[in-house]
Amino acid sequence: MRIPFVNISAFVNLSAFVNLSAFVNLSAFVNINDNVLATRLKHEGIRAGEIIAYRAWRVMAPRWFSDDWLRSVYMRDYVWLPDEPASGDVKTHGIYSFRDVIRSAAEYSYSTDGVLLFGKVKIWGEVVEHEAGYRSQFGKIVSLDYGDPEFLEKFRKIYRVNKVSTEGL
Numbered sequence: 001m002r003i004p005f006v007n008i009s010a011f012v013n014l015s016a017f018v019n020l021s022a023f024v025n026l027s028a029f030v031n032i033n034d035n036v037l038a039t040r041l042k043h044e045g046i047r048a049g050e051i052i053a054y055r056a057w058r059v060m061a062p063r064w065f066s067d068d069w070l071r072s073v074y075m076r077d078y079v080w081l082p083d084e085p086a087s088g089d090v091k092t093h094g095i096y097s098f099r100d101v102i103r104s105a106a107e108y109s110y111s112t113d114g115v116l117l118f119g120k121v122k123i124w125g126e127v128v129e130h131e132a133g134y135r136s137q138f139g140k141i142v143s144l145d146y147g148d149p150e151f152l153e154k155f156r157k158i159y160r161v162n163k164v165s166t167e168g169l
Contacts, residue, residue: 039091050122052142053097053134056108059115059151068158070141073112082159086139090126095139097121098132103146117147117155 057070072078088094125137
């Protein structure tokens with residue numbers, strides 16, 4: 001004998017019985033690494049323009065093989081080239097930046113050694129938002145605002161940022 005299927009969802013709101021997240025903080029029970037979580041996120045189809053965020057860059061100490069490029073603070077071998085956007089896979093590392101301005105090593109969340117410059121970065125592409133900032137697919141230095149004045153002057157010229165317009169003067 002075949003029993004007919006009856007859809008009771010029209011009569012009973014099952015979401016009140018199934019959705020426990022309103023009553024229980026499931027994040028207290030689940031500890032998922034940000035990288036694993038990023039791979040599980042469904043793209044919601046939301047597209048936005050560029051985001052301006054903040055970050056720091058490392059200045060390498062002069063050596064016989066030294067170059068005149070800024071480097072990532074955490075990924076020490078990652079070089080930010082002046083004429084190319086920085087890029088990374090948001091499911092593994094990506095380009096990290098902060099929502100709020102950082103002006104010194106004391107405000108930076110990584111322990112660091114050496115000289116750091118601080119400024120704005122334009123980010124775009126796939127962007128994952130975190131509690132303190134972002135992890136993006138692409139990033140480009142917009143301005144260098146804080147740090148050693150001598151290094152700021154040098155790297156502003158190399159990266160062609162913080163130019164003062166003389167139009168209308």
